[in-house]
Amino acid sequence: MLTHHLRRDRRPAVPGRLAIVAAVISLALTSCTAVSAQDDSAQGRTPGAADGVLPDHTSAHNTSLPGVTKLDPALREAVQKAETAMKADGIKLQVTTGWRSKKYQEELMEKAIRKYGSKKKAKEYVADPDESHHVTGHAVDIGPTDADYWLIRHGNRYGLCQTLSNEIWHFELVTTPGGTCPPMTDPRG
Incomplete structure (x- = not known):
């Protein structure tokens, strides 16, 4: 759908554009997970x-x-x-x-x-x-x-x-x- 939109706007398709966006999102999610893991390890597991x-x-x-x-x-x-x-x-x-x-x-x-x-x-x-x-x-x-x-x-x-x-x-x-x-x-x- 995004590729179709790009072609309709007559912009040239950039082969790596989606890969770059995916890498940025993945990096952001990894950072959030790392911070969450640090919080969990600092506070220990949730009491049960x-x-x-x-x-x-x-x-x-x-x-x-x-x-x-x-x-x-x-x-x-x-x-x-x-x-x-x-x-x-x-x-x-x-x-x-x-x-x-x-x-x-x-x-x-x-x-x-x-x-x-x-x-x-x-x-x-x-x-x-x-x-x-x-x-x-x-x-x-x-x-x-x-x-x-x-x-x-x-x-x-x-x-x-x-x-x-x-x-x-x-x-x-x-x-x-x-x-x-x-x-x-x-x-x-």
Whole structure:
């Protein structure tokens, strides 16, 4: 089609013109692939199930996934009991994230730095890997919102408390069952 167009315009066909264009496009694509490969090698592979990434609709009873299995056993048991009680109230609990590998937490921090422009601002939303309670298996994020509100009201029956004021989905085992939840931390200062 391009050759036909060139002939109609009465321009002489240049045998190497298409080859040059193809070479330039190939070089551009190779450069993009090389940059992408450098980014991948600098950041490592994308975190997956082995790092704690959980599929949608994960139950606390799904102990075949490292994100659930590697939770502190007492925390996992408390969330499982809460999930069972919540289900009786017609609310479905989803563990959106539980245990995370250090690598996964590092990736979340890097994304937050890119999003917020500085590590200081990013730390208002994501903990450093060495400080994250997800990395130690002592924190769990729950969804959807109705499950969060149920846990905020009833979680202390199981020892579960919202611990971060800016994250209604973040719960930790920080009291005895039936005890009082301690004041929340505000990572924003």
